[in-house]
Amino acid sequence: QVQLVESGGGLVQAGGSLRLSCAVSGRTGNTYGMGWFRQAPGKEREFVASIRWSTGSTIYSDSVTGRFTISRDNAENMVYLQMNSLKPEATAVYYCAARSSVLSTFGSWGQGAQVTVSS
Numbered sequence: 122q123v124q125l126v127e128s129g130g131g132l133v134q135a136g137g138s139l140r141l142s143c144a145v146s147g148r149t150g151n152t153y154g155m156g157w158f159r160q161a162p163g164k165e166r167e168f169v170a171s172i173r174w175s176t177g178s179t180i181y182s183d184s185v186t187g188r189f190t191i192s193r194d195n196a197e198n199m200v201y202l203q204m205n206s207l208k209p210e211a212t213a214v215y216y217c218a219a220r221s222s223v224l225s226t227f228g229s230w231g232q233g234a235q236v237t238v239s240s
Contacts, residue, residue: 125143133236
């Protein structure tokens with residue numbers, strides 16, 4: 122079992138930046154990858170970015186490519202989402218998620234962090 126706790130959410134003006142953090146604890150030895158998802162009011166939860174722990178390779182949704190950066194610190198069991206050039210459309214609850222080596226999908230989720238972008 123892996124526990125995830127997000128932090129760093131808040132209110133930011135359009136064009137500004139925020140960095141979300143996700144602390145990973147529990148049985149982390151089999152962690153395969155980490156991801157960030159978000160859910161805006163009235164919308165489905167959507168994929169934002171993911172990173173493979175072993176190689177650091179990343180995948181981004183088209184909506185954030187070039188503006189968001191996912192990174193990780195394996196030694197400290199942390200994953201980050203640097204969000205630049207924020208738009209009001211980015212307003213959502215952001216969730217950290219983990220995939221283990223024995224699962225084909227993300228199976229562990231954090232509580233979520235609210236990000237609000239004002240215009």
